[in-house]
Amino acid sequence: MCPDDSIRPQAAACPIDHLVIVGNGMAGQRLVEGLVRRDGAPRRITLIGEEPCPAYNRILLSPLLAGEMEREALTLRDADWYAAHGVELVLGERVEVIDRQARRVITDAGRELGYDRLVLATGSRPAMPPIPGLELDGVHAFRDLDDAAALVDCSRARGDGRAVVIGGGLLGLEAAEGLRKRGMRVSVVQRDARLMNRQLDATAAGLLEDELASRGLEIITGGRLDRLEADDDGHVTGARLADGRLLPADCLVVAIGIAPNAELGRTAGLEVDRAVVVDAHLTSSDPAIHALGECCQFEGSTYGLVEPIWRQVEVLTAHLAGESSDGYVEAPTATKLKVSGVSLYAFGSIEADDDHEVLTYHDPDHGDYRRLLLRDGRLEGAVLYGDTAAGPWYFEQSLAGRDLSACRQALLFGASDATPLLDDPTSTTPNPTMKSPLQEEAA
Known part of the structure; x- marks a missing residue:
């Protein structure tokens, strides 16, 4: 024994x-x-x-x-x-x-x-805000199969009714888009000044907000929930914001964390x-x-x-299992949004400080945006919206702590243009006729 x-x-x-x-x-x-x-x-x-x-x-x-x-x-x-x-x-x-x-x-x-x-x-479990009315019928979280089934039932019973989602992070936006696709008219209330404020900078968040609004979602940023209102049967009828606005609601989803x-x-x-x-x-x-x-x-x-x-x-x-290991260590993680037709990829630092070098590309016509934060040539954070194909490669370079100084001029183009410069710093950019994103932005 x-x-x-x-x-x-x-x-x-x-x-x-x-x-x-x-x-x-x-x-x-x-x-x-x-x-x-x-x-x-x-x-x-x-x-x-x-x-x-x-x-x-x-x-x-x-x-x-x-x-x-x-x-x-x-x-x-x-x-x-x-x-x-x-x-x-x-x-x-x-x-x-x-x-x-x-x-x-x-x-x-x-x-x-x-x-x-x-x-x-x-x-x-879902975090709940300390406001009156959370016990009302029609108030849901979005955490498990029962929650999903209840929201589907609500969308079927209420047809083109109104839904309010509290929380403009990953889960809240996914719930909002799901209810919209089920035929409901949806308002999203985000307490912060921008959507997904922990993952996106202001520009990427603005692009995301514009896209979701174009699909029919009502996006309210800087909004603070004050209380919920109900009918005589105890079913939620609306969300009252701190500024006095009343958002009608046949169902309400809390997704604040x-x-x-x-x-x-x-x-x-x-x-x-x-x-x-x-x-x-x-x-x-x-x-x-x-x-x-x-x-x-x-x-x-x-x-x-x-x-x-x-x-x-x-x-x-x-x-x-009795095997030796070095144990768990913290490491950065990347974020992706699971909403059809929306591509974003982000990791690391969001806000630049005085020691960061910031590389940015923004093409509003095509909805593409890239922003890289480097310190001493090493990538510490990235936000990509639209074309996110280079995201995993950027993340890999960041985890490795690789000095990317040799490919700085091609870095915003991704791996195919940057890697040759890393392998041979004396080589030229593979696409010499193509303007750099920085030049495009300045044009």
Whole structure:
């Protein structure tokens, strides 16, 4: 029998007897898939999900709402897959108690499960503003299958009715466009002065706003929600803004961000700040308990995008399988918007400081915009709108910290023009007859 090595900060010396994963979302599912392929995987894995269905791709909720995809396409694995891989799948139950001393969890159905290691992958919930009226019928979040189904039902019942979306970030815009495609007249209220203010600069945000407005969305920036109004039956009828405007609403969607589901860890006595605090191996203050994804916090950061969460999964998979690893480290992530016909790509710094060199190309007639921020020849941030083909290459150069000084004059053209100059700085730009974006902008 393997000795209890749970107090060790590194990977286990031999397979874990029973691993319990709380949360059957995308992070928990990816962890299971990584473990069942490992020789050193836990001997027994139990996966507990609060929703009644197996894990599905939440990223695809937006095209599902827009009617561009069927529900079945979102399922990651069906129940037969878990059985075939020896994974016990418990659905429709919520873990309410973690007994750390006895190393067991208790669900709301009274089920008790012992564990040798426990992973919290409980995700997050929609953040809600402190305003009156959120309890009204017709007020929705946009976070899971039930939310998407409720919004589809609303669009069908109300026909060409009015919808208001609170939040002009990624999720809010995707929800707004989905409801528009379902035939509703949609207003988007963004508190900041521009859409997607965390990812886009003012020019790119303006192009995005113009495009969405041309499709029929009403975009209200600098708008602050004051309260919701209702009819005598308790159904929402409108959103009252702080400036007094009333936006009629047959349904209202709140998409202003997320809050980590950390209550289970907090009540169990784990170290919790905004989320469950973990180290580089995703281990909580209890060596037998790990946290992963949107419910965890590492070096002050919490998570809402899949790229860092997938890297966390790789680290934790190796750790639980007894493999050594350097642990999780923070790295930049790129942002893309999942709205048909709109291409944008952004990463890194958005606002330029005094030490940044700014390269910009803007072609309003074709709706193309590129803005690169460099410091000492190295790319620290980029915003691309319209033609985003070069985005992944820019991101790769930024992650590598590569000095791009040798190809500065061709950098805005992307990899095909910049790479030859990087390989041979004495060469000329491959397209000598083509004006540079900087020249075009000045013309």
